[in-house]
Structure formats: C-alpha cells, structure tokens
Amino acid sequence: MAFGTYKEVVSARATDKAIQKVAQDGGIVSALLCYALEENIIEGAIVAGDTEDAWKPEPTIAMTPEEIIAAAGTKYTFSPNAIRLKEAVRQYGLEKIGTVGTPCQIMGLRKMQSYPFATRFVADKLALIIGIFCMENFPRDSLKTFVEGKMNSSLENVNKMDIGKGKFWITDPEKESGLALKETHGYEQAGCNICLDYVAELADVSAGSVGSPDGWSTVFTRTDNGADIFTAAVEAGVIETKPMDDVKPGLELLEKLANGKKDKGQKEIERRVNMGLPSPF
Amino acid sequence: MLDGLKNKLRKFLGLEAKPDAEDDEAKAKLKQEIKSEVEAQSKPAEEAKKAADAAAEEEAKKQAESSEQISKESSTQEVEKVADKPKIGYIHMSGCTGDGMSLTENYDILSTLLTDMVDIVYGTTLVDLWEMPEMDLALVEGSVCLQDEHSVKELMEVREKSGLVCAFGSCAMTGCFTRYARGGQLAQPKHESFVPISDLIKVDCAIPGCPASPEIIAKVVVALINGDMDYLQPMLDMAACNLACGCDLQTNVVSKALCTGCGTCVLACPTRALEMIEGRPSHNKNRCIKCGACTTHCPRTWFPAEQIKKDLGL
Numbered sequence: 001m002a003f004g005t006y007k008e009v010v011s012a013r014a015t016d017k018a019i020q021k022v023a024q025d026g027g028i029v030s031a032l033l034c035y036a037l038e039e040n041i042i043e044g045a046i047v048a049g050d051t052e053d054a055w056k057p058e059p060t061i062a063m064t065p066e067e068i069i070a071a072a073g074t075k076y077t078f079s080p081n082a083i084r085l086k087e088a089v090r091q092y093g094l095e096k097i098g099t100v101g102t103p104c105q106i107m108g109l110r111k112m113q114s115y116p117f118a119t120r121f122v123a124d125k126l127a128l129i130i131g132i133f134c135m136e137n138f139p140r141d142s143l144k145t146f147v148e149g150k151m152n153s154s155l156e157n158v159n160k161m162d163i164g165k166g167k168f169w170i171t172d173p174e175k176e177s178g179l180a181l182k183e184t185h186g187y188e189q190a191g192c193n194i195c196l197d198y199v200a201e202l203a204d205v206s207a208g209s210v211g212s213p214d215g216w217s218t219v220f221t222r223t224d225n226g227a228d229i230f231t232a233a234v235e236a237g238v239i240e241t242k243p244m245d246d247v248k249p250g251l252e253l254l255e256k257l258a259n260g261k262k263d264k265g266q267k268e269i270e271r272r273v274n275m276g277l278p279s280p281f
Numbered sequence: 282m283l284d285g286l287k288n289k290l291r292k293f294l295g296l297e298a299k300p301d302a303e304d305d306e307a308k309a310k311l312k313q314e315i316k317s318e319v320e321a322q323s324k325p326a327e328e329a330k331k332a333a334d335a336a337a338e339e340e341a342k343k344q345a346e347s348s349e350q351i352s353k354e355s356s357t358q359e360v361e362k363v364a365d366k367p368k369i370g371y372i373h374m375s376g377c378t379g380d381g382m383s384l385t386e387n388y389d390i391l392s393t394l395l396t397d398m399v400d401i402v403y404g405t406t407l408v409d410l411w412e413m414p415e416m417d418l419a420l421v422e423g424s425v426c427l428q429d430e431h432s433v434k435e436l437m438e439v440r441e442k443s444g445l446v447c448a449f450g451s452c453a454m455t456g457c458f459t460r461y462a463r464g465g466q467l468a469q470p471k472h473e474s475f476v477p478i479s480d481l482i483k484v485d486c487a488i489p490g491c492p493a494s495p496e497i498i499a500k501v502v503v504a505l506i507n508g509d510m511d512y513l514q515p516m517l518d519m520a521a522c523n524l525a526c527g528c529d530l531q532t533n534v535v536s537k538a539l540c541t542g543c544g545t546c547v548l549a550c551p552t553r554a555l556e557m558i559e560g561r562p563s564h565n566k567n568r569c570i571k572c573g574a575c576t577t578h579c580p581r582t583w584f585p586a587e588q589i590k591k592d593l594g595l
C-alpha cells in the first residue's frame with residue numbers, strides 16, 4: 001500500500017490569511033496546531049523554529065499561535081523536534097503536546113510510545129502528531145552547496161525553499177530560480193536511502209504538497225484522534241477542503257512517487273543486506 | 282492462564298510444550314480489566330483521572346455494602362484467583378532500587394496488579410521473607426559484584442528457583458554505571474568488579490532503562506500474563522546484551538548509514554550525554570552511564586512496525 005492506513009484523504013488549506021501567507025503549502029500543519037492549542041487539545045507544540053543562522057532550524061516549544069505561525073514553512077534540513085519533548089513535559093509541565101515531523105521522526109516517537117523503556121511519563125503526553133510527506137532530507141551544508149555553489153545566491157537571501165515539478169526552488173528578493181533535482185542527488189543524507197515511508201504513515205494526520213494545487217495540501221487522516229481533530233477544525237471553519245478527485249494532479253502522482261520511493265528504498269536495503277550491513281526494516 | 286504462558290515461552294525457547302490449560306471466564310474478565318486499565322492509563326491524563334475517580338466511587342459504594350457479604354464474596358473469589366497467578370520475585374543485587382520504585386509508580390493499576398494479577402512472593406523492600414521461594418518470574422535489579430560471594434551465590438539461586446529470569450533495568454542488563462566501578466573505596470576496597478547478570482547466568486529477557494519506566498514495566502507484566510510473545514520479542518532479543526554505551530549510536534547507526542537525525546536517542550538519554558550536532562547525535566562520554574537507552578530507542582536499530590500499527594489501530 002502506497003499511503004498506509006488512512007480514514008480519509010482530501011485537498012485542504014487553512015482559511016486564515018496570516019497562515020496562508022507564511023505556510024509552505026496549505027498551512028495545514030500550522031492551522032491544525034493553532035486550532036488544537038486554542039481548543040485546549042494541546043497545551044503547547046514542538047515545531048521547527050528559526051534561529052539567527054539562516055536555514056538552521058531549532059526545535060522550539062511554542063506556547064502561543066503566534067509562535068506556531070512563526071515556525072511555519074519547510075526547512076529542508078534537520079529539526080529533531082523529539083529532543084525537547086522531555087523538557088516540554090518536565091520543565092514546562094505540559095500534559096498535552098502537539099508536534100510535527102518527517103516520517104522518520106514520527107517512527108521514533110511511535111516506537112517510544114509502544115516501548116517506553118526509558119521515557120517515564122512522556123509517551124502519553126503526545127496528544128497530536130502531525131506528519132509531513134518527505135522524499136529525503138539534507139544536511140545544512142548540502143543546502144549551502146545548492147544555493148551558494150550552484151545557484152549563485154546566499155542562504156541569508158533566500159526567503160523560501162521548495163521542491164516540486166522536478167526542481168529545487170529558491171525565492172530570494174530579486175528572483176525565483178530552480179535547480180534541476182538531479183543536481184541535488186547525492187547530497188541527501190544516507191539514512192534516507194532506505195526509507196520506505198513517504199506520506200508519514202504513522203502520524204495522526206499527515207500533510208504534504210504533492211497531489212494538490214499550489215497553496216493547497218494533500219491531507220490524510222489516520223488515527224481516530226487525528227480524524228476527530230481534523231474534522232472539528234474543518235467544522236470550525238479553520239480549514240477548508242475539496243475532494244481529492246476534484247483537484248489536479250491528484251492521488252495518481254502521489255501514488256507514483258510513494259511507490260517509487262518504496263521500491264528504491266527496498267532495493268537499497270537488499271543491496272546493503274547483501275553486503276552484510278544491517279537494516280531495521 | 283500461567284500454563285498457557287509457560288507453554289508459549291517453552292515453544293518460543295524451542296522446548297516441548299505441554300497441553301494448554303483452559304482459561305476460565307473469571308480470569309479472562311480479569312485480564313480484560315487489567316488491559317483496559319493499562320489502556321486507560323495511556324490515554325491523556327484527564328481521561329485516566331476520570332476513570333480512576335469513577336473506579337474510586339465504585340469502590341466506596343462497594344465498601345458501604347454489608348461487610349459480611351463482602352467477606353464471603355471475596356473469600357470465594359480469592360480462592361479462584363490465587364490458583365495460578367504468576368509468582369513474581371524481585372531480587373535486589375547491586376542496584377539502587379530505582380527500578381523497584383518505578384514498578385510501584387504505576388499508581389492507578391498497581392493495586393489491581395498486585396492483588397488480582399500476580400503474586401509478589403519475594404523481594405527485599407516488598408516482602409518479609411528471608412528464604413528464596415520458587416518463582417515463575419524473577420525481576421533482577423542491579424549488577425553483580427564478583428568479589429561479593431553472597432551476591433554471586435544469590436544470583437545462582439535465582440536462576441535455579443525461577444522459570445524466567447529478567448534483567449530488570451540497565452544495571453542488570455548492561456552493567457550501566459557500575460561499569461565504572463574499580464574498587465579502592467572503604468569499607469571494602471576489594472569490591473571492584475561488577476558485571477551484568479547475563480555474564481553469569483542465562484537471562485531470558487531484559488528491560489533496559491535507568492530506571493525502566495513505570496509504563497514499560499506494566500506493559501511487560503501484562504504482556505506476560507496475556508502470553509503476548511510478539512510484544513515481548515524485543516525484550517527476549519535483548520536478554521544477552523551485556524554491553525552498552527552512547528558510542529553505540531556512532532558504531533551501529535551513524536557508521537552504518539542508518540541515522541536520519543530524528544533525535545529519539547537524545548530524547549531517551551537520562552543524563553543529557555547526547556546532543557544533536559548537524560543532525561547527528563554527539564556523545565559526551567563523561568556524562569554517559571552506559572545504560573543503552575539511546576540505542577534501544579533509536580528507530581534505526583530495530584523497528585516494531587506491526588506492534589505500533591496495532592497500538593494505533595492502523
């Protein structure tokens with residue numbers, strides 16, 4: 001199965017203009033976290049906040065909608081949000097926490113919930129885990145190589161990065177430019193090469209850009225909890241939806257990419273195992 | 282119930298299984314109760330509290346009923362329940378009692394667990410008994426001092442008297458911070474060599490953690506009672522592990538091209554010996570107590586996909 005188990009898949013976007021302005025795609029992650037915070041479904045959220053260094057995200061415990069929105073947008077490098085979870089529970093005293101992560105980050109959290117060996121009283125505090133689709137992730141120096149070495153710009157100048165339509169795009173104040181994706185190959189982290197999860201199959205709700213038009217997100221609801229929160233947010237008017245069948249390019253493209261990733265990952269696992277290297281999958 | 286469990290374990294360990302004894306209804310009901318209590322506990326705190334309050338109310342109501350009737354009822358029930366409750370022992374070697382404490386921190390379910398599900402038949406700080414009895418499961422906390430004749434003998438006795446031996450917490454499993462012991466201290470400067478219990482006896486399963494969390498202890502006991510071998514598999518796999526360190530992340534994950542920078546190892550570390558630098562765990566060996574929590578928790582060392590899906594209803 002390309003998409004894992006899910007209840008519903010729709011195309012959606014946040015109705016809040018402030019979120020639309022800064023979000024990567026439909027702003028689903030930010031809108032859901034803000035809604036959950038305002039409804040006291042969560043008391044705080046761990047997100048990928050910005051730092052003084054350009055494109056160097058830092059896991060941040062956001063306690064207000066403003067702080068959540070400030071962390072919107074995709075950073076194509078590591079923000080290991082899990083590392084602040086204990087602090088959020090113990091120092092901040094949060095009982096209900098929301099977070100966002102790539103599929104592999106969610107795998108770590110879910111394994112911890114099923115087998116909480118060394119994380120006393122943390123596992124049950126995760127009230128909402130939102131997954132983002134992910135084809136691969138890059139060390140920050142890889143981004144530097146693309147932007148500075150190959151695209152003649154600087155990380156400080158770039159307002160937005162995006163991967164889509166076969167290119168790695170940057171928007172800086174003067175122009176928008178794209179780098180063919182094959183120029184980025186070989187710069188992703190090696191751990192991604194055996195990854196079999198494209199659409200965050202273990203999240204409560206997962207969101208990504210592929211499948212939906214610009215400014216919209218493709219959203220899967222998965223767990224009961226995730227479906228309830230998403231439905232409530234739609235009913236409250238925080239999020240608007242369209243049936244997947246009504247949008248282009250739709251699920252077909254998403255399925256192609258997901259299966260492509262799985263096949264490639266599976267092949268790499270076999271190659272490694274044949275060399276005597278380990279694989280967790 | 283216990284026969285069923287023993288059989289599953291026998292089968293698992295490659296021994297011949299005895300025919301299954303049948304579960305009777307009362308026991309099945311009990312199992313269900315414990316299971317739902319464990320589930321309730323893993324729901325958000327509010328809900329768990331509501332459930333606990335409701336249970337307390339129920340309890341108060343019951344107590345208000347005639348005491349004669351209660352004593353009659355409970356005495357007949359007891360006889361049924363006691364019949365094959367697993368006998369669990371808690372053995373304290375060179376440990377700090379943290380894992381034993383952790384067991385008792387299952388506040389909401391502890392009393393049910395102790396009265397209805399298992400019999401704690403032996404244990405310093407828990408049971409007033411000097412002679413070690415036969416046990417179905419021995420939870421052994423702490424490593425063993427080779428220069429302490431009594432400790433070594435006690436561990437041998439544990440192996441002899443227990444169906445299953447579980448390394449309970451990281452000291453028993455990996456040696457943990459007793460790996461740094463090197464003698465030279467009063468009042469017994471010769472006490473210098475501390476080893477995980479699997480160095481001396483065959484260990485059947487291990488629960489790492491410094492200490493092991495209350496939740497994992499509850500989950501293990503419930504899985505044991507239910508004979509849920511799928512859940513216990515990772516703990517059985519870890520039984521022979523006798524060495525751990527934060528540098529395992531480098532050796533077994535980063536150097537094996539597996540790390541994704543997810544940060545779970547840092548989350549798991551009890552001593553903040555790890556930080557993430559450029560998306561990779563960086564290990565401060567001066568802080569590391571060799572508990573093994575980081576590597577155990579890393580989703581790229583082993584990944585229980587089926588169990589997770591089951592737990593999430595996916």
Ligand SMILES: Cc1cc2nc3c(=O)[nH]c(=O)nc-3n(C[C@H](O)[C@H](O)[C@H](O)COP(=O)(O)OP(=O)(O)OC[C@H]3O[C@@H](n4cnc5c(N)ncnc54)[C@H](O)[C@@H]3O)c2cc1C
Pocket residue numbers: 022023024025026027028029030031047048049057071072073074075076077078079080081100101102132133134135136137138163207208209210217
């Ligand atoms: C490395 C990476 C690769 C991706 N690859 C794809 C892909 O191939 N196809 C696809 O459809 N979508 C991909 N996405 C997801 C996509 O870029 C958007 O993140 C997603 O559509 C959510 O958009 P949104 O408008 O709903 O979220 P927003 O409202 O913009 O919020 C995004 C949230 O993600 C958090 N975040 C940003 N970067 C990271 C990070 N590195 N780690 C953890 N959290 C982070 C932010 O803090 C914020 O909370 C990728 C994302 C990442 C981080």
Ligand code: SF4
Pocket residue numbers: 102103104105134135136137191192193195196197541
């Ligand atoms: S491709 Fe997989 S391993 Fe790599 S960052 Fe994305 S989810 Fe993680």
Ligand code: SF4
Pocket residue numbers: 525526527528549550551552553554555564568569570571572573574575576
């Ligand atoms: S780094 Fe931390 S978690 Fe890992 S073994 Fe050392 S103390 Fe334990």
Ligand code: SF4
Pocket residue numbers: 108530534535539540541542543544545546547560561562578579580581
């Ligand atoms: S838990 Fe494993 S995969 Fe995740 S950052 Fe640590 S070593 Fe890397």
